[in-house]
Amino acid sequence: MIANDEKKTSGYRGLARLVRYAKPYQWQFLGAFLILLLATSLEMLAPWLMKIILDEHIAPGVNDTMGLAMMGSALFGTYLGSAILQYIQNVKFQENALKVVHDIRRMLFAHVLRLPMSYFDSEPTGRLVSRITNDSEVLRQMFVGVIPAILQAFFRVVGIFIAMALLDVRLMFMTAMLIPVMLLAIHLYQKISHPVIHGVRSQLANINTRVNESLNGMRIIQAMGQEAHLQQQFDKDNEEWSQLKRKNINIDSLLLMPFTHLLNGIALAVVVGWFGYQSGFSLVEVGTLYAFINYLGRFFEPFRQITMQMSSLQQSLVASERLFQVLNEETEDTQHGQSKNQTDSPEIHSGKLEFNNVTLSYDSKNMALDNVSFTVEPGQFVAIVGHSGSGKSSVINLLMRFYQHQEGQILIDNQPLTSLKEDTLRQGLGLVFQEPYIFSGTMAENISLNHDQITDEHVQAAARKVHADPFIQELDESYEHKPGPGGKALSTGERQLLSFARTIAQNPKILLLDEATANIDGETEHHIKEALITLRENRTTIAVAHRLSTIQDADQILVMDKGRIVQSGTHEELLLQEGHYRDLYLAQQTEEQLGTTQQPGLTMAAANA
């Protein structure tokens, strides 16, 4: 119970924080509120005008045609005015709500991109994307649905009561007694229906999980002849769902629409009875009765609206809570303890690298790097090899400052890595991925990456250097070609060449190759090998490699195992020694025979088998 309350208050605190984002648009919202108020007032005026028409123009018999026409026009005028104002009000709310959502989204997106790498390890992509787009979309409902509905309901109820008081104070008080009844019904409904609605949802989720799982495991289900058994389980869940759902419908029928209609009917009877009784000994105007009935009919509408918005409110609260959870995550800058206006940041000139007794653990249990030390002189080509999980990629992760090491020191040009500015670091280090990432945008943009200092000439020169120019020229619109999401229309080799051009254009002092040649097929292999040599010119290069054939000309090969460097030397030196490197080399030859390394042509068959 206490936990529940806490959750509620934190939800409402999130709500308060949410409303703060509307602050830049406060005058706009205020304007919309005023228009809403005006529209509601006009709406409330209509029954009153009808009363006048009935009492003064119709009941006594029409003798003033002009007056009737005037009053008719006035009545239509209130409808027209109210309709126009309602429209303006609605559009205003929408427009400003969209702006608020846009602001929240933009801030959230920028924030997420600045979160440390470790955050992305634990958070599935789909969920993060959903936070940024879907959850913020849910918030819109808050600004266009929930808030206006509550305000309008409030305005309406107040307006109705004022009008009723003017018509008959005693009846107004009688009607007021309906409010606690309505609130009680809403409360009762919430209380009774909540577990049922929740049950329906979770049962449906169960069913869907079961279907999903069964579809994935259908081969094993069929191979083991368990179709009937699973069908039985499924039917049980399905039956439970239908029972809960039926209960849900019954509760809705008892307490929602039909119930308000019932109350309306009873209230109607009271009003009619009262006026009829009054008419026995005093003058009662039929217009008053009519207006009262009309107001009474409108009285229930706000409650229905609020009940409808309740689930939107709940969803908004949940969404805002999730959003703020992401926003409360610490960004990289704050983690590295860097201030943005650091002035005396060193530059990367020669490209010397040094690891001194570096220790890294991602989860503070298992060591990813264990006391690793090595030095790379400017211009040297160093390769790191080892089984997957041996820690070879961790070296790159640390250099790119994707993660923070726990012990030891990393120096670039004899400066500690932490003293380098973000820009300097990522400008000075050029990272080439195993799976080159192609961004949406043109080919040229994918090379320049929209960095201002890289002109079109630079782009084309870079592409020519790595032999990417010929294939780009052949595309429609050549450099202005848009490769589409993920660059799927390009071959793996072409994508890799593109990323090489990107790196050349960036002109980093230090080149980091992260398994950059692992997935290369035959056709472009030759180009890629040549391009790699061009890339390495005048740069310090660190290559994390799976295929040993690509690193045989390295100045130094570091062999890693379980986070430690276990061997180092050139290819020839290492082959002569008993040990890890030779084992890896032999194992790789076997793998090639077994076809487990990727080979074009075979992959298709493997996918089918």
Added chain:
Amino acid sequence: MKLLWKLRFILKDYWQQYLLAFICLQIVSALNLLPPWLIGHVVDGIKDKSLTNQELFNYVAGIVVTGVAVYGFRYVWRAKLYGASIELIRKQRSRLFAHFTQLSPEFYQQHTTGDLMAHATNDLNAVEESVGVGIMTLVDSLIAGLTVLFAMVFLVSGKLTLLAMLPFPLLVWVTKRYGVALYSRFGRSQAAFSNLNEETRESITGIRAVKAHQLTDRQTQRFEQLSMEAVEANTSVARVDALFGPSISLFFGLSFVLALVGGAWLISHGQLTVGLLTSFTLYLSQMLGPMLQFGWQFNVFQRGSASWGRLEKLLSRKPKVSNAPDAQQAPDDTSLSINIQSFSYNAASDEKPVLQGISTEIAAGAFIGITGRTGSGKSTLLRLILREFDLPEGSFIQMGNIPLQQLTVESLREKLAWVPQEPMLFSGTIADNIRFSAPDASLEAVEKAAKLAAIDEEIMGFKDGYDTLLGENGINLSGGQKQRLALARALLADAEILLLDDAFSALDMKTEARILKNLMAMKGKKTIILVTQRLPELITADHILVLDRGRIIEQGNHDRLMASDQPEENTTEHWYAKIFRQQARTLLHPLEVKPDTVIKRSDVA
């Protein structure tokens, strides 16, 4: 409407419920005519000062009783109508699931789980909405609309009704126009949203590249631009969407004004009383609901119809593999005889066969090894034994001299226990997963199977032991643990033939040896067909098939395959001997086992 015709076969089971609901709807509509009529009488009574207390009491009581009765009937029709739609959808969902379990693997190769899930969720929801809310609004707007119209014409005045109804065709026309405008704008807004989604997904999946290439600002700018576009598209939707409400109230207002003015004229000519005019305006407001609903239900039916079309197509798919009319039980003799001329997954296309010229005999109780490069057709051979696919003319697999096609699928698969390459587990407890093939198996049997699969100690190490709950596809287990659970599951099935498809790839040498030893103890009692790329597993096999590109390139037992001459480089000849030597050197190295001790290890096994 067309949908209802299409759905008539599944709807007809519920016709009583629907009919009852419709009758109740009609009663509700008729009863709803009463209060305005009574109020009209009261108004006239007040105006003429002729209202007696008895009359007043009757009128008031009439209103209350009507209210209560309407409440009751409303409850009944909702319960009946929605109840029928729930029941209908429950049945269809169950039917769809049953259909899924019947379709052969060939179907699952063509459809992703995501697509099928969309059918099972979105499409069923759309149909549910059609047969529930859709039918309700259609019938309600027709019944209630016509009933009220009837009352207006016959209880009050036909002329006045005609006058008051004048704005309605205009309203219908206007809202239709809005609908068209909204549709195209809505499409744009959805496209903008999906662009935004795509951009976000791209930045997050490529977060390493974004950080490495300092693209934070570029991506944020692009995001902002797309988000702005989404704002604009949504605003343009809002501008049209916001027209509906005000337009409806405006036209209704017009209708009221016409009714009042026209009513006044009729009253002054003695053709109407004030009370009847009051009743009339109250009826007019009862028309609002049906008018609104009538336009809305078209969308619902359109969506439902498209969804039902997709579901029907799905449900009409016939499984490729099914029991022949004269199918018989699998024989006790479980020897297999395989003769495959040629097999490919897609017979129509002229792609290269996955298997060709495979001919071999597998005696009951034998230990058969199948090896070869990736993609050489090893798994396909197991799939054919499982009869996931039927063989073309001229090729056959026989069990005890009866072709598999002549056996019932169930009885065949009862003879087989298959451990797939990718272990597939289900949410539930570990024990449930192991006893998957025999839900009634005792805990002792479960434990015994786990012991044989060398996983019992690890299971006991979990806090809840055999009752440990597994996440979806055993997400909380390591690859090796999953493989061994899948093995335990197959062992519990206690089938005559064990099909192991690269089932130990995630295990270390020691565990693998333990399992192999346990399996060897069953030799002679169970046929074991083991697909593997770790050749040392096959040392004790009775017969080994080496496949390459769908053909058998070598066969024989280990000694015979090793006895060949020194292999030449870069040919597929003596593939087995060459790979075995390489693996003996590299795979066994971590255990510090020298090649000459390999034989010893396998002797133990």
